[in-house]
Amino acid sequence: MKIATLGPKGTYAEQAAIIFANRMNASLDNEDIILTTVNHSLRLVQNREVDYAVIPVENKIDGLIGSSFDALIEYQDFVKVCDEVNLPISHVLAAKAGSDWKKLHTVYSHPSAINQCLNRLEEYFPGIALVPVLSTSEAAQKALLEETAAAICSRKTAIAHQMILFSEEIQDYANNETRFFVCSLTDGPVTQDDRTLLAVRYGMNQPGQLYDTAKFLADAQIDLTFIQSRPYKIRPQEYVLIYEFIGHKSSPSVDVALKNIEMQVRAFNGWKKILGSYPKRKREDEVEFA
Numbered sequence: 588m589k590i591a592t593l594g595p596k597g598t599y600a601e602q603a604a605i606i607f608a609n610r611m612n613a614s615l616d617n618e619d620i621i622l623t624t625v626n627h628s629l630r631l632v633q634n635r636e637v638d639y640a641v642i643p644v645e646n647k648i649d650g651l652i653g654s655s656f657d658a659l660i661e662y663q664d665f666v667k668v669c670d671e672v673n674l675p676i677s678h679v680l681a682a683k684a685g686s687d688w689k690k691l692h693t694v695y696s697h698p699s700a701i702n703q704c705l706n707r708l709e710e711y712f713p714g715i716a717l718v719p720v721l722s723t724s725e726a727a728q729k730a731l732l733e734e735t736a737a738a739i740c741s742r743k744t745a746i747a748h749q750m751i752l753f754s755e756e757i758q759d760y761a762n763n764e765t766r767f768f769v770c771s772l773t774d775g776p777v778t779q780d781d782r783t784l785l786a787v788r789y790g791m792n793q794p795g796q797l798y799d800t801a802k803f804l805a806d807a808q809i810d811l812t813f814i815q816s817r818p819y820k821i822r823p824q825e826y827v828l829i830y831e832f833i834g835h836k837s838s839p840s841v842d843v844a845l846k847n848i849e850m851q852v853r854a855f856n857g858w859k860k861i862l863g864s865y866p867k868r869k870r871e872d873e874v875e876f877a
């Protein structure tokens with residue numbers, strides 16, 4: 588099995604990919620994990636160069652990771668969400684061995700990780716420069732090159748680089764966790780505890796469009812888990828709406844709602860795309876081993 592995910596080595600996404608491979612009883616060698624960007628991971632699935640992509644989509648403190656949803660919309664013709672991993676997250680603030688926290692000037696991390704620690708960082712290090720990079724492990728690599736920089740990353744990654752820990756559990760709220768989507772060329776199987784992700788573009792604007800979609804779901808007794816809007820990047824102040832709800836796309840009640848939504852959006856030259864159906868999973872530290 589080959590899996591593409593966010594790199595370089597040492598990201599939380601890599602941990603999620605390994606957890607998913609274990610769940611599938613697949614053995615992974617180092618070369619079976621391709622460490623790259625979120626967009627490129629999905630492209631590798633589309634081109635059949637890997638079986639799965641694992642991408643971060645939602646953090647308990649910082650919320651939905653918009654750029655990952657944009658990538659799912661971009662690749663939706665071929666790539667579907669088929670599973671998820673809910674990973675407990677605990678960040679450290681780490682720096683090159685020998686650095687002095689009193690001289691700290693810059694903190695690098697993934698933008699979501701920075702947001703998860705914003706209050707603490709402002710309290711402990713007022714005026715510090717917060718610099719976003721593509722991942723927490725890239726942040727660690729950057730911090731190692733500077734005497735006055737630190738990274739927000741996992742404890743494991745900091746230890747692997749022999750860094751010193753200025754602070755552990757640096758996130759603003761306890762019991763932090765991030766949800767990752769697993770993506771492949773097909774949706775997940777029906778498990779009776781599934782969710783579906785739907786993207787809707789309404790086309791011509793009409794009052795009550797969001798209400799009508801929500802009503803089709805409500806009429807079919809479908810429970811919404813979130814609605815998110817993303818910019819429709821080719822026209823200013825226009826949006827793609829993303830709905831996540833309980834139920835597999837192949838269940839009869841979801842099918843009825845989706846057919847109604849299809850008629851609704853077609854009437855105004857809009858579109859609807861199913862981004863995938865996938866089992867709802869427990870947080871990994873609550874999973875019981877057989």
Ligand SMILES: O=C(O)C(=O)Cc1ccccc1
Nearest residue numbers: 598599600697700722723765
């Ligand atoms: O940068 C990482 O390590 C990622 O996997 C993305 C991310 C960043 C912050 C919290 C969870 C996941």
